[in-house]
Amino acid sequence: MGETAVIIGIGGLGIHTLQLAVNLGARVVAVDIDDQKLEVARSCGADAVINSTREDFPAAVRKITAGLGADLVVEVIGGPKIPEVLEESIKCLRLGGRVVIMGYDYGQRLAIDPQKIVYDELEIIGTRSSTRQDLIDVISLVERGKVKALITERVPLEQANEAFRRLRHSEAVGRMVLLL
Numbered sequence: 001m002g003e004t005a006v007i008i009g010i011g012g013l014g015i016h017t018l019q020l021a022v023n024l025g026a027r028v029v030a031v032d033i034d035d036q037k038l039e040v041a042r043s044c045g046a047d048a049v050i051n052s053t054r055e056d057f058p059a060a061v062r063k064i065t066a067g068l069g070a071d072l073v074v075e076v077i078g079g080p081k082i083p084e085v086l087e088e089s090i091k092c093l094r095l096g097g098r099v100v101i102m103g104y105d106y107g108q109r110l111a112i113d114p115q116k117i118v119y120d121e122l123e124i125i126g127t128r129s130s131t132r133q134d135l136i137d138v139i140s141l142v143e144r145g146k147v148k149a150l151i152t153e154r155v156p157l158e159q160a161n162e163a164f165r166r167l168r169h170s171e172a173v174g175r176m177v178l179l180l
Contacts, residue, residue: 001025069094078103150174
């Protein structure tokens with residue numbers, strides 16, 4: 001409630017993360033490289049959107065927050081750009097801010113000056129799962145219409161390989177569902 005949350009990567013997981021942040025009362029900034037995904041983010045409650053191919057997103061976040069920085073940055077992109085995006089994410093944070101890493105790619109390395117983490121009292125949090133209660137809470141939000149399950153594509157099972165290719169290249173806006 002009342003925090004500024006930056007969601008980086010507005011794909012299937014990112015758009016739902018954004019909606020949860022909105023429902024928890026955060027001021028939400030969406031960051032992506034795709035204008036269509038950013039429009040979906042705006043329609044789901046993002047207060048501001050940043051296309052990181054056209055803007056320096058840490059500078060834009062600092063401007064949006066009157067120079068203070070974000071309370072929370074959630075990285076949801078995955079893939080080979082993670083080290084670069086995480087370094088930029090840290091530049092977005094206020095003193096005592098948090099970065100949550102949800103996306104990953106095997107073998108990626110992150111170089112961070114530990115002094116920055118200590119002096120700015122930053123937290124770096126990894127996550128990959130949820131509890132049973134988390135699922136119950138999310139289902140309740142969907143049932144009450146607070147979070148919209150954004151299924152943008154239904155794909156026949158015969159086209160599963162193409163669907164996975166599109167997911168690997170971040171081409172899906174929401175969630176894709178395979179049909180039997």
